[in-house]
Amino acid sequence: MKNKGNDKKQLINKRAGPRGQLAKLNALKGGYNQTEKIYEHFFNLSNDMLCVAGLDGYFKLLNPAFENVLGYTKEELFAKPFFEFVYPEDREKNRAEVQSLSAGIPIVYCEHRYLCKDGSYKWLAWTSHTDVEEGLIYAVARDITERKQAEEAKLIHANKMTALGTLVSGVAHEINNPNTFIKSNARLFSKIWKSAEHILEEYYRDNGEFLMEEIPYSEVREFAPKLLKAIDEGSMRIQGIVDGLRDFVRPEKASLDGKVNVNDVVNAARSVLSHQINKYTDNFEIISENNIPFIKGSSQQIEQVLINLIMNSLQALPDKSRGVQASTVFDKESGSAIIQVKDEGIGIASDIIERITEPFFTTKSDIGGTGLGLSISYAIIKEHNGSLEFESEPGRGTTVKVKLPIYR
Template identity: 60%
Template sequence: MRLVTCAVKNDKKTKEQLVQELEEMRLRIAELENKQRQAGELILQSIHNWEETFNNITDMITIHDRDFNIIHANKAAEKIFGLSFVNEAKAKCYRHYHGKDAPPKGCPSCQCLKTGEAVIFERFEPHLNMFMEVRAMPQFDSRGRLIGVIHIVRDITERKQMEEALRKAHDELEIRVKERTAELIQANEEMLGEIAERMKIESALRDSESKFKKLSQEFNVLLDAIPDNIVLLSPYLEIMWANKSATQEFDGCTPETKREYCHKLCANFSSGKKACPTLRSFVTGEDESAQISTPDGRFLDVRTFPIADEAGNVKSVIEVTRDITRRVRMEEEAKLIQAKLIHTNKMTSLGTLVSGVAHEINNPNTFIRSNAQFLSKTWKDIGNVLDKTCRKNGDFRAGGIPYSELQALIPEVIRGINNGSVRIQEIVNNLRNFARPEKANLDGKVNINNVAVAARTMLNNQICKFTDKFQMACGKNIPFVKGSPQQIEQVVINLIMNSLESLTDKKSRIWVSTSYNKKTGYAVIRVRDEGSGMNKETLERVTEPFFTTKQDSGGTGLGLSISYAIIRDHNGIIEFESECGKGTTATVKLPVYGRNNE
């Protein structure tokens, strides 16, 4: 009081300054109280949001103490277990989960409380008539002491029922396959019997040739009626006789009058082949058969029957040739259809697996994203308070790090968490879109750049495993192509995987590019690698169903054959260029939307 009095006597203006400072302090205190109140409201809102999220989760969630008391449960758990924490102070988890008066043998809560580690298991609870997937996770206090267990429970009854139905369907399919196999075996035996019978008839005809010369005219009529080409050959492969069908095949000329060679007229070869069944019959004296492909792309089923003299020497051979080109093409088409069915079945299984995995990932990822957003909003307010504290009291440490560093570090950490969550969501969506079954619709508009990028995202782990030099260049202003984005993406994935598996080391390169050729009207996807390459024989068979050079590593030979069929269905072209030791280039050309395909 004496100091104030002295100050008033010495300088009147000092009192006014003190009053002004007191007023400023009062205003500052009021401002701090207001911010404290807002912070309290935010905390209450956060608690409310947490409770809402907790109760809106469809899985059953219960929190237990160390004495197996359920101290908190979400709405789903309360509904299933009939819990009411208003009227029921303590609810033992083993009564509600297992219908027992004590923890049963193998109780996950006991194991979790004993080891302090999370436990995942599946079991059927008869009193609930429910299959459960239970995740028991330990709960620790701020000092790291184990204080209880969190149970996250999912009703998997429907999934188990579906698995049982699938098993029954599989068993039924096996039974049908066995029945069909038995039918095929029986049909094969009947066919062999028919072939044997036919050979007996032909042998009887040869043995009775001298006796039935008078019936030669009827015999010739019979041979002419056979649609297969039948010729009689000399040891020099000259045609000595031919039936009507063979004569028509030879453009109406009578080959025996000109002493033509069979390999020239029948298959357009300049000389006889080593695999020729006729040559083998002359050497072995036995019936022979072979399937021959001609230079003009036909497939011939050739069967030969030697005619021996009394000494047993083969003097001539009857050659029966059937054009089986159509049958071979149909068999190849059937193999391709079978390959598509196998692949479709795999994709269906993959879709089921991906759907389950995506569901399992999306739930915790939703928590991560929502919590990251909450932390971001909360940090803005907390940061202001901590900034003022730092300016007033100096720098301090939190978590062992100076606050001056945390000011910039924590926002980056929160952004990293949020960006990681977004990345997880993108990967899950790509997996789900790739594995989702689609209808056979080839009328959509497809952006090949998006397809190429999606394929790269799907194969990111494989790319990092096989090469350090993966490059992608997407062209600009590429028109849409007409077709199915999932099927085209499947083709690009197959081509990239083949390139990756052909690389000899991680220094080898792979280039993926997209472009548009205005002259041809094709959008082009090109995959080029510096892998081991292919020889000419492999390159010619690369799109055949079930042809593979990776049998030892589990290759099925379906990838490129299915890719070829997909591009063909899109009215496109797929081409391969390769050189052993230098690499391979695969080029896919697809007509753009609106160009002769609308």
């Protein structure tokens, strides 16, 4: 809309100051009544809760937002002291806030819960001002329930993760002990079997077929070594999981201030995985920018992250013609090195992408996935003050970006 004249322009002239503006507004709109009407409109329209309360503890004036947010009628709100609408656990705090208002502290900001008509409660953020002479509190409140609930959920999640960490290290320890016996006993027994085998063979040659636990010896000699090998492999797998769990709950802190060349780390990860890379793809490439400054941290841990990421990318490829690309760049603006692992794999569905860094979340249990790779990687990157971002288009591929602050 165009300004019709100079009068309106003056209304928004900052130099006029609030009082000046008000005077202009009065002059323009025809006196105080008109201004009052404008304020009344704002008062009624506001989504924030606006009120005047007495130092006697009762509401004196409320806007409709009060009814909308809390569900009471104005009459119900006027009928009882406002303390009674405060959530019982927060009343003490609220009393102290009102006390500071009545002691003349000009503006008080606070957050507390208010009871709603339906028995639930809402978090309100208050800004209040008192006029001690008038004995009145002028206050504005905003419903911040959603933000508070999100914060609470985060806290609960953080506590759960801490508890999970303790639980996991306990479980890892408990599993590790018996697993050590299984592994060493299986290996010992496999040697014992080998030395018993030729005696049994001789007996078989001389006396013909005989039974062992009701199974003919000619069969037992075929599968006994395989059984023992399977026990050994199973226990090695348990060992792998236990080691992963331990890394997860106890990333070594001591070595986190080394100078790490990200290009070296990417190359190291490639050579560790060379066999896997050849197995999964014909198109693997590394594109590295030269002269990227060192980042601060543990090259061993960053390498572990890259191994996890590249391995995930490889496992996501539907056939060998699809590729994986690892690249490094220096992002001057944020002062960080960025390592990117990009694949042309199956991608990650949008409903699970939020969950992939959770411990034990896997869609690959059929091929031995433990769901620990990304949760460990996430913990490592966080310890390095970096970030880990996933972008995926199902059917087309996934890009993971690791951002790590450079050494200063």
